[in-house]
Amino acid sequence: MDVQGGRRSPAERDAATVEIGYALASGAFAAAVVFGALAGPVWLFALPHPLEAALLRGSVAVASVLFVVRVVSVLVRFRRAQPGQPGGTSPDS
Numbered sequence: 001m002d003v004q005g006g007r008r009s010p011a012e013r014d015a016a017t018v019e020i021g022y023a024l025a026s027g028a029f030a031a032a033v034v035f036g037a038l039a040g041p042v043w044l045f046a047l048p049h050p051l052e053a054a055l056l057r058g059s060v061a062v063a064s065v066l067f068v069v070r071v072v073s074v075l076v077r078f079r080r081a082q083p084g085q086p087g088g089t090s091p092d093s
Contacts, residue, residue: 016078023074027067035063 008016039059042052 019075019078023071023078026074027070030070031063031067034066035059038062 039056041047042055047055
């Protein structure tokens with residue numbers, strides 16, 4: 001977006017689309033890895049039912065929070081790195 005708040009160029013829209021896709025994919029991957037690491041013992045070992053339920057619920061909760069944190073952090077970092085924005089990088093730096 002230009003300094004006066006005009007329309008975004010196609011390249012800027014494409015960059016935002018790619019960044020959103022990256023944020024969602026990397027968030028899903030990180031959440032899946034953490035879920036698998038935390039919930040893995042449920043499928044590998046014979047655990048008491050209350051412990052299995054607690055591990056699964058806890059894994060879902062931690063993975064969900066991690067997904068949201070990852071997506072937000074990637075998109076905030078992308079927003080701050082936009083050229084032409086106050087505090088952003090310039091193409092020749």
